[in-house]
Amino acid sequence: MSDRKPIRKAVFPVAGLGTRFLPATKAIPKELLPIVDRPLIQYAVDEAREAGIEQMIFVTGRGKTALVENFDIAYELEATMAARGKDLSVLEATRFTPGNLITVRQQEPMGLGHAIWCARAIVGDEPFAILLPDELMVGQPGCIKQMVEAYNEVGGNLVSVLEVPEEEVSSYGVIAPGAVNGALTEVKGLVEKPKMAEAPSNKIVSGRYILQPEVMRILKTQGKGAGGEIQLTDAMAQMIGQQPFHAVTFAGRRFDCGSKTGFVEATLALALERPDMGDEVRKIATRLLAQ
Known part of the structure; x- marks a missing residue:
């Protein structure tokens, strides 16, 4: 039996200002912008x-309170919907078991590595997942589930990867890359x-x-890297050779929702797959392309 600790915690770096989506993100966190009818987060x-x-x-960072409120109970909304006989199940995914959503502030935009380090007290001595919400990963099962299944086999540290044109x-x-075993690739270095x-x-x-939690100790003393920021990649690179490190090739699709074109692509792709609207959206897209 393995003494490997399970993955129970996930860190979501959501402190960014979303300047590429201004003016839409002046008052709304970019993570709440909807892909069809669900916020990106x-x-x-x-x-x-x-x-x-x-x-x-x-x-989180300043101006991100709406992000947390999205996962709170909206009493007035629910009471009004219930009184009108509307289905409340559409809100179920926005609820957490009390205590299972924790927020911590990143006061300064000092990079992804610094954002992860801000969560050190909550992560403690456990391995943990990181999800960048800008990267919308669509697959069955989902990307993190594929990675957790791989982690249960090999332990250590893992990153998701996708193959792109050179x-x-x-x-x-x-x-x-090092040795390859199916979807698993040994990581020899990060560039x-x-x-x-x-x-x-x-x-x-x-x-x-x-x-693994040791990354927090590396981040504590790590200097600034590319772009004058504390880079997570630099900290991970120090763990290669010290602990098992693998990449999982994701069986699914990735949409870069940090860019406006990627955001539009994701919206269109997911709308086309929806049984309640796919046919209509396909007709609209066909008509627009014919103009």
Whole structure:
């Protein structure tokens, strides 16, 4: 029997200002912008729940109170809906068991590594997942569940990866691969935004991680890296060779909802798959493209 600790906690770095989506994000956190009719953050939370994660840790910043309120009980809304005989089940996914949503502030925008370090007291001495909500991962099962299943086999640290055309590697963090076993690839190194000719592979890190708590000790003393920020990639690179480190090639699709075109693509793709609206959206898209 394994003494491996289960993955019970997930960290969501949601402190960003969302400036690429201004003016829409002036008063609304970008994570609450809807893909069809579900906020972006809801997709990530549902993905974590599917994987058996119990405690969600939001690393927030100023102006993000609406993000937390989204997962609160809206008494007036529910009372009004109930009085009108409307179905309340549509709100079930926005509820947490009391105490299972925890928020911590990142007072300064000092990078992803710093955001994760802000959650150190809540993570404690347990391995934990990280989900970047901007990366919408669509698959059955979800990305984090695929990674938890891999973690139960090999332990250690894991990142999700996707294969991209070689000309796109310079936009992402890329793994230097070792032995391959099905969807699992041993990680020998991590390179942030390499030149195409120097990239060790075309497998890009895609916004999902399972890390051991030792990463917090590395982040505590880590200096600033690329862009003058504390980079998570730099801390993970120090753990390679010290602990098992693998990549899981995600069986599914990724949408970069940090960009406006990726956001539109995700909205269209998911709308087309909806049985309640897919046919109508397909007709609309066909008509628009014919103009």
